[in-house]
Amino acid sequence: MGRPWTEEQLSAYLDHQLPSGEQRALEADLAHDAELQQRVALLRQTIALLQTAPLREPPRNYLLTPAMVASPAAAPARPRRSPSSLWAMRLATVVSAAAFVVAVGLNLNPAPMPTEQRESAALSPETPEAMLYQEAPITETQALSRSAPAPLPQPTVAAEEPVYGLGGFEEGYLSAPPGAGGLGGGEEGFAAAPAVPEATATLDACAEDGSGECAEATADVTMTLKTVAAFSETAPITITAAPEEPTATLEAPETETSYPQSTVPLWVTGLLGVATAGLGYGTWRLSRRH
């Protein structure tokens, strides 16, 4: 029994591709190894069969004519777009589709408050009371506007007025003390709600004092509470606290509804839709061509 010969060595041997030393060694083993003889014989028959079987005849001649080998530049070749243009088209389609979806979403669900206002209100360090004292009486414009009768008791937040430092329309309501001054639960007059305990506190202080100096303030506060109780059906009111106390002029909120409108006009949304459809079709055609 000689050395173990691999298929690769036997194959190379039949093609006379073995190094001369290996070839002699293999021939020496072949002389007395019947199994090796059979392996070589089968491989030789296989090769012979492959070489014996006829080749397929080509269906025609492939001779060239001058017209066939004309310069490709002269031929009316179809303009081919490069693969990079296909990717650019795909990207443009995706971007356009995303913009269209965002535009439709904005039209269907307009945001209740501009983002920057919500952020500024949320970041304010002021407490609700402090804000009332410092900023509630605020602008002359607001005061003038409140002189008009409130047309409808609708929820309104003045754009420049930070409300309770909690940001957001709904949070302002929720922050009002429960049962405060008969204003809670109503959608209007939320800014006046914290002032009612203040007025009540002033009234209590005057009652304990027992002097006549507070009589006038007591009358004012009593009037205020009555007025506040009827707030939901009346025009804007003004609450004036006792002279010793910090003055808090509270106004009823603006009754004009001012939901922000969508920043994307309908015609822009439509244009984005058409562009998305066109780009999608073009990309499909281009990808098929590639």
Add this chain to the structure above:
Amino acid sequence: MELTDAASWDETALVHAAQRGNLDAFNALLLHYQTQAYNLAYHLLQDPAAADDATQEACISAYRNLAQFRGGSFRAWLLRIVTNACYDALRHAKRRPSVSWEAFGDLEEEANPHLRDRAELPEEAVERDELRQLLEDALARLPEDQRTVLVLVDRLGLSYEEVAETLQIQLGTVKSRLARARGKMRDLLLEQRELLPYRYRLDNRV
């Protein structure tokens, strides 16, 4: 001078003439190698029509790029272009699968009856066709890289060096792929021994 005359065959002169723009010289080279080019394309693509197209494309491409031929084996250079054309066709077919006419029967022989050797006896022709069909079926079951090397060496008669040049692979890779392919072919032919014509059956007796 008849360019295809075997006695006056000078491949180097024909190549040089073709590089100078002589289309007849190039056509003489094509006539000499077109059967090998077509068979390589057929074994790579397994479809007569696709092989026909790929061979024609390769011939045109070879003529247009003849200036890039720097000597060596013109056959290996031409078959490399055929191989590349077939790979392009395979990539294209993967993107757009289609049904071949081959699926409706072997029609190409009937379409080209003049290509048969009239001197051959009908029984011999049938036997050789059976053998060829069996071999092609067995070849189709080999991995593509092994099948290509086997066809180039054992069917088309290229040397190891020419195969390495054609496929742009190392000589050692040619040897190992060829050995694996031959071993698998031997096993396949032994499995189908009874299907082979009697005089072509492998003899596995010790």
